[in-house]
Amino acid sequence: MTKIAMKNPIAEIDGDEMTRVLWALVKEKLIFPHVDVKTEYYDLGLMNRDATNDEVSAEAARAIQRLGVGVKCATITGNAARKAEYNLKALYPSPNATIRAILDGTVFRKPITVSSIKPSVSTWKKPIVIGRHAYGDVYRAAEMEVKGPGRVELVYTGIDGVERRTVVADFTGPGVVQGMHNLDASIESFARSCFLYALEEKLPVWFATKDTISKTYDGRFKQIFREIYEGEFKEKCTAAGIDYFYTLIDDAVARVIKGEGGFLWACKNYDGDVMSDMIASAAGSLAMMTSVLVSPHGVFEYEAAHGTVQQHYYRWQRGEKTSTNPVALIFAWTGALAKRAELDGTAELGGFARRLEKATLDTIEGGQMTGDLAKLAVPAPEKTLDSQEFIDAIGKRL
Ligand code: NAP
Numbered sequence: 001m002t003k004i005a006m007k008n009p010i011a012e013i014d015g016d017e018m019t020r021v022l023w024a025l026v027k028e029k030l031i032f033p034h035v036d037v038k039t040e041y042y043d044l045g046l047m048n049r050d051a052t053n054d055e056v057s058a059e060a061a062r063a064i065q066r067l068g069v070g071v072k073c074a075t076i077t078g079n080a081a082r083k084a085e086y087n088l089k090a091l092y093p094s095p096n097a098t099i100r101a102i103l104d105g106t107v108f109r110k111p112i113t114v115s116s117i118k119p120s121v122s123t124w125k126k127p128i129v130i131g132r133h134a135y136g137d138v139y140r141a142a143e144m145e146v147k148g149p150g151r152v153e154l155v156y157t158g159i160d161g162v163e164r165r166t167v168v169a170d171f172t173g174p175g176v177v178q179g180m181h182n183l184d185a186s187i188e189s190f191a192r193s194c195f196l197y198a199l200e201e202k203l204p205v206w207f208a209t210k211d212t213i214s215k216t217y218d219g220r221f222k223q224i225f226r227e228i229y230e231g232e233f234k235e236k237c238t239a240a241g242i243d244y245f246y247t248l249i250d251d252a253v254a255r256v257i258k259g260e261g262g263f264l265w266a267c268k269n270y271d272g273d274v275m276s277d278m279i280a281s282a283a284g285s286l287a288m289m290t291s292v293l294v295s296p297h298g299v300f301e302y303e304a305a306h307g308t309v310q311q312h313y314y315r316w317q318r319g320e321k322t323s324t325n326p327v328a329l330i331f332a333w334t335g336a337l338a339k340r341a342e343l344d345g346t347a348e349l350g351g352f353a354r355r356l357e358k359a360t361l362d363t364i365e366g367g368q369m370t371g372d373l374a375k376l377a378v379p380a381p382e383k384t385l386d387s388q389e390f391i392d393a394i395g396k397r398l
């Protein structure tokens with residue numbers, strides 16, 4: 001059998017622990033037999049990040065930028081325990097943070113649905129995609145404890161020395177205060193990424209804030225979204241048959257639960273943090289979620305939404321078989337290959353990616369699955385497969 005050729009390479013970013021083990025298996029069993037894979041390989045395993053003083057993380061991000069498409073395995077975010085465990089020279093920032101800072105993107109997360117696993121919300125017929133703004137608000141706030149009576153003010157000092165102030169509160173006793181911010185440029189790129197993704201996936205866009213209460217702050221978000229939509233995307237969206245809907249956040253939450261799904265929910269940073277965990281749990285498993293970072297310049301990085309599944313890895317190291325679900329990793333690869341195919345105009349490669357996705361879902365719907373899904377599936381499977389057996393079953397079907 002001749003293998004499917006690739007015109008241009010993608011940036012391949014390897015990672016850590018159980019996902020690194022599965023990464024190799026997915027490539028060997030499901031992709032290499034069918035595709036003559038072209039990648040630029042970056043090893044972001046913790047040992048290599050340490051060996052390169054973490055330069056490899058920035059190199060990987062620049063490779064994604066240059067090639068337009070990347071695929072990333074889950075990576076350990078260093079902390080004191082990991083520093084001791086891996087005997088590291090230093091503590092490095094999260095590779096995801098490094099990559100996001102260079103690509104300036106928004107993260108989109110979408111449940112992968114199968115007929116045998118019903119969402120907890122019975123009205124949902126189609127997946128709800130979350131687009132989370134990843135800059136500012138409460139995540140970059142200044143906070144202070146107020147010890148007793150006194151005035152708290154916001155003070156802006158322009159570089160020309162001109163000052164503006166507003167009273168936050170006149171405290172009559174102790175309390176707390178918080179100052180947060182966002183930037184027009186960041187909100188604009190968030191809005192652009194959302195509309196680009198929506199066009200890509202042919203999904204209507206919902207955006208919600210609390211602008212009735214926060215007239216200036218949330219009002220700015222609402223205004224920028226509207227301007228970007230009207231000015232840059234309305235015609236394209238209309239032509240694609242999708243629209244833009246703005247409402248208040250509490251109204252949005254009620255509509256999400258009563259609705260059928262099938263839209264992109266653009267969320268401010270905190271809303272996205274909280275709501276993406278709700279959507280993921282209601283849809284079943286962390287491993288049944290795709291995640292893609294879309295930059296406003298049209299660069300795409302596909303990844304799994306979950307971590308390195310550390311505890312499974314320790315069991316695997318002891319020689320045990322684990323039933324770790326590789327679906328999110330498979331979909332990271334198919335997402336990247338399909339995007340490469342689209343950009344290069346190589347239909348055969350795109351067809352392969354879709355067939356691999358279908359083989360994966362059909363395998364689960366046919367009753368063969370890993371333990372996390374076996375707990376939820378109706379009807380329950382007779383037997384739970386380990387990771388290798390599950391990947392082999394997909395390979396056979398493919
Ligand atoms: P995790 O790797 O997502 O795993 C948390 C738990 O979720 C697992 O113990 C497992 O539950 C379940 N799970 C997650 N993925 C699964 C899969 N594919 N199949 C089956 N079960 C799955 O999160 P963590 O343990 O908090 O983090 C481990 C490491 O990952 C950390 O070092 C963290 O820094 C890193 N991390 C990386 C990323 C990223 O690179 N994108 C994201 C998050 C975390 P059971 O044990 O009940 O089976």
Ligand code: MG
Pocket residue numbers: 273274277
């Ligand atoms: Mg969270």
